[in-house]
Structure formats: C-alpha cells, structure tokens
Amino acid sequence: MKEKFTVLTSTCVPLNVENVDTDQIIPARFLKSTSREGFGDHLFNDWRFLPSGEPNPDFILNSPVFKGAKVLVAGKNFGCGSSREHAAWAIADYGFRAVISSFFADIHRNNELNNFVLPVTVSPDFLAELFASIEADPTTEVTIDLASQTVTNNATGRAETFAINSYKKECLSEGLDDIDYLIAHKSDIEAFELARN
Amino acid sequence: MxxxxxxxxxxxxxxxxxxxxxxxxxxxxxxxxxxxxxxxxxxxxxxxxxxxxxxxxxxxxxxxxxxxxxxxxxxxxxxxxxxxxxxxxxxxxxxxxxxxxxxxxxxxxxxxxxxxxxxxxxxxxxxxxxxxxxxxxxxxxxxxxxxxxxxxxxxxxxxxxxxKTMRINVEGELRPGVTAKDIALYIIAKMTTGGATGYFVEYAGSAIRALNMEERMTVCNLSIEMGARGGMIAPDxxxxxxxxxxxxxxxxxxxxKAVEEWRKLASDADAEFDAEVTFDAADIEPRVTFGTNPGMGIGISEPVPDAPSDAAGRESFVKALAYMQFESGKPLLGNKVDYVFLGSCTNGRIEDFRAFASYVKGRKKHPDVTAWLVPGSWSVRRQIEEEGIDKILTEAGFELRQPGCSACLAMNPDKVPAGKLAVSTSNRNFEGRQGPGARTVLAGPLVAAAAAINGVITDPRA
Known part of the structure; x- marks a missing residue:
C-alpha cells in the first residue's frame, strides 16, 4: 500500500461525469469484506457490468484502449457521499495512482491521500482541455510531478501547478502515513490529556 | 474578534x-x-x-x-x-x-x-x-x-x-406540514451537492432555534449532502x-456544572464566518428529490427543472433524469410509488414516527405499496409502543421492523428491486443506493406517509 509517489507519466481513463459519488465507485453491497484487498474487481461495478454480470461495452473502463492507464480523470465533485475508504481502496487496487478532477469531496480526498493515491485538483479549463485531448487521441498521456507539484497535458504541453500541503507531500514521497506520525508523538497526546484535566 | x-x-x-x-x-x-x-x-x-x-x-x-x-x-x-x-x-x-x-x-x-x-x-x-x-x-x-x-x-x-466556517441562518416560522427534513433538503438544493465542501457549517436563526433535538439532528445529519464536513447548532x-x-x-x-460551560460555546456576537447565507423559513414547502443526488430537489408542487446550460452539467443532469424516468417541466405529484421507507439516521427517531402516524391515523396503506418502517434503535421502538403509535400503524396496515440502517443503503435484505420507485426518508438518492436499479425519491416523514397511503406521490397538506 505505501508506494512512494515521485513522477508518474501515464495514459488516462476519462470519466466525464460530475458528482461521481462513492456509491458508484463501490456499491454498498460490496462492503461486507473484512480485508482491504480485492475491491478493484468491483470498482464502478454497476456502471462497469451489466445486470447479467457481463462487462458493459459502453463503459469507459471496459474500453481496451485505456487498459493499463494509471490516472483517472473525472468531472467535478469527485467522491462525494459516503466516507467509505473502500472507494479509495478500489481505486488503488484497480491500479490507479492518481485522480485528476477540478474538485474533490473532502473525506474521499483524505482517503485517497491515506492510500497513496494522489488527488490532483486542476482548473476547470485544464480539465476540459484534458478531456478534449483524450477524446481526440486516447493515448494522450499526462505527467504528474509531485516534487514540483505540476501536472502536464503531454498532448498540448499545458502545465499547471496543484496544491498539496508539505506534510502530505512528504508522506507520499517518503512512504509514511499519519499513524506513523501520531505514534511518534504519543507523549504530546498524554501531555494534552494531563493539561486538560 | x-x-x-x-x-x-x-x-x-x-x-x-x-x-x-x-x-x-x-x-x-x-x-x-x-x-x-x-x-x-x-x-x-x-x-x-x-x-x-x-x-x-x-x-x-x-x-x-x-x-x-x-x-x-x-x-x-x-x-x-x-x-x-x-x-x-x-x-x-x-x-x-x-x-x-x-x-x-x-x-x-x-x-x-x-x-x-x-x-x-x-x-x-x-x-x-x-x-x-x-x-x-x-x-x-x-x-x-x-x-x-x-x-x-x-x-x-x-x-x-x-x-473553513459557514453560518446558515433560517429565519422566521415554518409553514404547517413542513418538517426538519424539508429544511435540510431545501438548503442542500440551494447550496448544491458540493456547495459547502471545505466548510464546517453552523445552523442558526429563529427557525433552527425552534426545532427540538430530533429535528436538529435531522438537519445536521444531512450537512454532508452539500459537501460540508459537519454541521452544528449552539447548545441551548x-x-x-x-x-x-x-x-x-x-x-x-x-x-x-457542565451546563454552565456549555452555555459559553455559542458563537460570539462579533465572530466572523468565512461564508454566511440566510434563508426565509416561509419559502420552504414539503420537498422531494427528482435526481440522483440530494441537491437535485424541488418543492412538492414545483416542476422538475430544465437541464443546466453548461455541457458537463447538462450531461450529468440528463443521465440522472433518464435513470429516474422523470421529465423536465413536470411535477412529481401523481407518480406511482412502489416502496416507502421510514427510518435511517436521518429520520428514524420518535418524532419521525409521530409525524408518520399523524398522517396515516384512520387511513389505510395502499395495497400496491411495500412499506418498511424501521425504528432507529430499540429505544425508539420501545417509545413507539409506549405511546401507542404501533397500534395506529397496525390499524393502518403497517408493521414495525427491528432497528438498523436497512433500506437506506440496502446492505441487508431490505432492497428495492430494479426499476421500482421508492419514497424514502433516508439521506441519499444515488443510483443504486437502495438496490441495483432502484429509483429513490428523498422526502420527509409526512410526504412518505402520504405516498404510502395514496400509492402515488402526494402533497401531505392536500
């Protein structure tokens, strides 16, 4: 899980839908597992598969041209709804390392970061241009450089910087998580409790 | 400051x-x-x-x-x-x-x-x-x-x-037949499903102050449906x-001693919020949702709106209406209802059962409607029995189930079949939320009761 993030160049899966909620990313009936593994098989399950269980040929993830893409590009307000981390596990387990959107829901954004999937917030213009580039040429690649906090549409050369706080940036580039940090600061927590009483 | x-x-x-x-x-x-x-x-x-x-x-x-x-x-x-x-x-x-x-x-x-x-x-x-x-x-x-x-x-x-902080004021008096759920669905529709993302909301104003604790919980419960991390109300x-x-x-x-401390929690008069919005309680009527997120809602007498003009928004809107089988320009009133769900962390408290019972008392459940009445806890169920609400419900053809999240997210056997329309007091109308292919109209307990009795979406004030 703790895969370090440095520079990623990849093709993208374009999901040009707004307000993609976590019930679409992973429907509730698949949340009965007690492990973190295997959720990628059900990523976007009810869009990806027909009621018969056959892959839905009209859904973008089933298009062979996007096979192996490590970046998901989605419309604004991606990941709204439930706090289920299973959504981030499904995205990571499927093989995505980054999600690009013009706007992310809070809890899901945190969940992605905690699973070493990088949420990249871009301007609406950048997003629209990227969707257009992919439509014109499905092999369009993006390059995401965490150190310089830049994302580049390699088809047009347009680059943009994206925001991430320096703490989370270090976590992603060093492969550290919040629990590592908190456990290292346990004496502060005990001191806080004492001071409060 | x-x-x-x-x-x-x-x-x-x-x-x-x-x-x-x-x-x-x-x-x-x-x-x-x-x-x-x-x-x-x-x-x-x-x-x-x-x-x-x-x-x-x-x-x-x-x-x-x-x-x-x-x-x-x-x-x-x-x-x-x-x-x-x-x-x-x-x-x-x-x-x-x-x-x-x-x-x-x-x-x-x-x-x-x-x-x-x-x-x-x-x-x-x-x-x-x-x-x-x-x-x-x-x-x-x-x-x-x-x-x-x-x-x-x-x-x-x-x-x-x-x-960041946001204060949402609801001022004035609610009209008869308008519940806390309607306040929340109204606010979410005004703010949109992502409109409060990044904010923690404080609800204030005379209409909020007048709510009891069950109603306040319903309002705060739905804060996430406009993207807010949380919503809170000053203790009083x-x-x-x-x-x-x-x-x-x-x-x-x-x-x-604790109350003395809790009284100090209210926002100071000169406190500043990063954003502030005010609504008039009198503008709110019983609400229903027509789309596939809780922000896609209307007053029960209003028609479904037209698609937004921007391309991406239009595409998502058209997709939602196709899923719900509703049309722009037409109200939801009169649409056939197959399932009614009263329950969830949004509307599974005693006040909700009292409201539901107040409408169905002396009436009969529509024979074509399957109704799931699920108390939020054993304590709620005991109170329903102590107040005799269970008898009113039984006489009207309903039965009480045992507590749980139930059809709100349909992880358990309480699933709405594909294509069926449910009027639900829960919190989300996402595609497939109540079962694969299920169509969900979110509403308060009175609208749910009116649907269960009449078999079609009905204004409970009518």
Missing amino acids: GKTLFDKVWDAHVVSAIADGPQQLYIDRHYCHEVTTPQAFEGLRRRGLKVFRPERTVCSPDHNIPTEHQDQPIEDPVSRNQIETLVANAKEFGLTLYGLMNPLNGIIHVMGPENGLTLPGATLVCGDSHTSTHGAFGAVAFGIGTSEVEMVLATQCILQPKP DTTFDYLRGRRFAPQGAEFD
Missing part, C-alpha cells in the same frame, strides 16, 4: 499543528460500526498496537443487519462474519459493544445521542459520513475513513486540516433539557 462555536470546540482539542500541514486533533468520542472498522483493527494487530483509550470508543452494529429475526443467526454468511468480526474485535481490544438484541443497540447516530454519549463541546468521529448528526448538540462531529479510524483507536487523535435549553438524566450524561450537580 470573537470566536465561532466551531472554533471554540475545535481549538480546545488541538494537540499540535504541523507547519503547512494538518492539525493534530484530540477526539473525545469515537463510534464504531461493523462496515468501516475491521480493516482498522487488522491494522492495529499488524502494527502490534492496543487501543489507546478504550473507554472513549463505543460500538454498535447497524449497517449490515437484518430488520427481522435479529434473535436468530444472520442468514447471509458474509454479513454474519462482519458482525461477528466487530464483536470479536470489541472483545479483543476491550471496547464497549451493544450487539444485536441488546436494549441499547441501534443505528450509532441514534443510540449515541439518546444515551447521552454525545455531549456539547465534544469532538466526535465515526467511520460514517452522517456523523455530522451529533453536531445538533454543539459537538464538532464528522465522518472519517478507515485509516483515520485506526488513528483514533491507536492514539485518540487524527490529523486534519482545519475547515432545548439541548440541556434533552440531555438531563440521559444514561451516560453527567448527573446531578456535575450536569449543572
């Missing part, structure tokens, strides 16, 4: 702040259910950790449990395993658990407040986005992911960027009267 309610509670719980990073926040109360915790406990085992402050965590299975025959083993082996895993984890890590058939069991956002486990001025988290419910008491309460559940179990803290006499004598609340002189 004065401080907001939110700032007062949040700032009192900051253990440390990381430069250009999140703040380390101490958590007073942690609730666990079966779906979002097994991987967190597994994480503790993998790291060789114990639960740091076991007395601060309370567990109650709710999401994945059947709403009948709870005294018998759960039929679905995968669901059963998830419940048994929570029971085993609580035992292994020394946590309090109110399991199936325990008189205190219920939806965690219902059973916590009714037992005085949720208190003003507290920080409170749970691996569930509707944790915002507890903000009704003046607590900073919000949903978290499973990695964060593990953080709280391991250290009683999480790392969070501090949200309504809050204190509700809490006095509750099982785990402070008792006697200690309670009075």
